[in-house]
Amino acid sequence: MKKLSVIIVIILVCSTFFLSRCSENKTGEASNQKDTVLVGSKANGGYESQVKWGEHLVMAGGCGDCHTPKKMGPRGPEDDSTLLLSGHPAKMPAPDVDRNAMETKGYFVSQTLTAWVGPWGISYSANLTSDETGIGTWNEDQFLFAIRNGKLKGLAGSRDLLPPMPWQSIRNYNDDELKAIFSYLKSTKPISNMVPPPAPPVVQRKM
Ligand code: HEC
Numbered sequence: 001m002k003k004l005s006v007i008i009v010i011i012l013v014c015s016t017f018f019l020s021r022c023s024e025n026k027t028g029e030a031s032n033q034k035d036t037v038l039v040g041s042k043a044n045g046g047y048e049s050q051v052k053w054g055e056h057l058v059m060a061g062g063c064g065d066c067h068t069p070k071k072m073g074p075r076g077p078e079d080d081s082t083l084l085l086s087g088h089p090a091k092m093p094a095p096d097v098d099r100n101a102m103e104t105k106g107y108f109v110s111q112t113l114t115a116w117v118g119p120w121g122i123s124y125s126a127n128l129t130s131d132e133t134g135i136g137t138w139n140e141d142q143f144l145f146a147i148r149n150g151k152l153k154g155l156a157g158s159r160d161l162l163p164p165m166p167w168q169s170i171r172n173y174n175d176d177e178l179k180a181i182f183s184y185l186k187s188t189k190p191i192s193n194m195v196p197p198p199a200p201p202v203v204q205r206k207m
Pocket residue numbers: 057058061062063064065066067116123124125126128146147151152153154160161162163164165166170181198
């Protein structure tokens with residue numbers, strides 16, 4: 001009898017232990033899952049709107065580093081906020097530098113950080129504002145195509161985007177993020193600025 005009650009006690013203790021382990025596991029998994037689901041499915045990345053989310057992605061993604069002309073501030077070049085994302089100013093003359101040297105010995109960038117010289121010739125940062133000289137007439141598919149494939153204006157038959165546009169890394173945004181970026185760009189103040197076309201290199205390269 002004594003033996004039996006000892007066995008019963010052992011069984012009870014063990015089953016309570018296993019049950020508690022089980023339920024611990026379950027709640028553990030459940031709460032992990034909840035976190036994952038919450039982070040992954042937060043609408044608009046947790047921002048109040050798609051446009052706000054896009055603004056965050058553009059600011060954190062450094063698009064303005066090249067697409068917003070710089071002016072000199074106390075700590076060096078800073079964004080000219082009146083020209084936000086409007087690209088290389090059309091009225092600026094082409095970089096007056098030794099093209100041969102710049103194309104073979106290094107790179108050149110203008111003080112606005114919008115005109116670039118390298119082995120590809122001269123490229124100018126594009127106007128990304130909602131103006132028709134920017135992305136005002138684009139649709140969402142074009143934008144995704146441009147970033148994913150590095151094609152001007154997001155059109156299949158157009159030329160490849162030139163350096164230093166880092167589309168090879170920007171293409172890693174997922175579709176929802178790129179759509180948010182596009183909706184933010186569509187909401188920007190339109191700035192009329194017809195960015196000049198690129199110039200071919202003066203030095204012929206052996207490919
Ligand atoms: C290091 C500089 C640099 C950065 C950073 C950069 N861009 Fe660009 N981008 C350029 C240049 C230069 C061009 C023009 C390339 C050309 O003419 O082929 C360009 C072109 C583009 C175009 C094509 C415009 C057209 O008319 O076809 C889009 C769209 C674009 N950039 C979006 C972005 C977005 C969005 C970001 C941030 C996530 C970004 N860029 C970050 C330099 C940059």
